[in-house]
Amino acid sequence: MNRHGAIDIDWAGGSHTFRLGLDQIEELESAVDMSVFLLHAAMSAELPFARIKHYSETIRIGLIGGGMKPIEARMLVKRYVDERPLMESIALGQVILRAAMERVHSAALEEDEPGEQQAPKSNASTSAPSVAMPS
Template sequence: MSRDASITLTWADGDFKFRLGWGELEELQEKTDAGPQVVLQRLYAGTWRVEDISNTIRLALIGGGMSPEEAVKKVRFYVEQRPPAESVPIALAVLSAGLIGAPDEKLGELEAPSRKRGKSSSRTAKSDLAPSTGLVQR
């Protein structure tokens, strides 16, 4: 994740950049007839609607730089033709990144100061995992 709320994840047939900026969040709100935080809560609680999943992923691919046409193709093939629950972790990760963002630091930068002081650190930065999904970001 980065300060611009983008996240790169291995999904479908490769590594993709996902980003939900203000415009994509507005469209998500229109398409799902719910605020982005409501959609996020539905995804976490398991009370999601299928359009919550497909629209979140499609709009995040577009926000990440993919053409709308290619994003629709990817979602139709890798989301809409698969069991819906299979795509929930991706939707959760990208929507969480869009709403919450992430710190500027990378894992290596977080550990460097403690090594300089002579301490060993086995901390794992939470920003290296997609929220509650176990998906490792690239």
């Protein structure tokens, strides 16, 4: 994961970049009619109360934010989320959202660029777990 919230994951037969920047977070909030903070809580709960759409939209919009064309992202989500066992998408959706939340909320920046301020460091781990998704 880099400081912009992008994360590369092997999924759907290849390596894909997922990223939820601020524009994508706003799109995700609109698509699921829920704040990203509540969505994160829903996906992170011991007994998740997120809906299927929450995972599929997080994955789809994350692919688009990572540089994939919207139609290609929709096709991958249809094939590898909508048409596969639902449990396969839970960890992927959680990791994509966690990468975005840590970038937006509390991740320490690796390097300062001109005009950037460094975010405060937290005691929480800021690296996303390694996730191997079925192909």
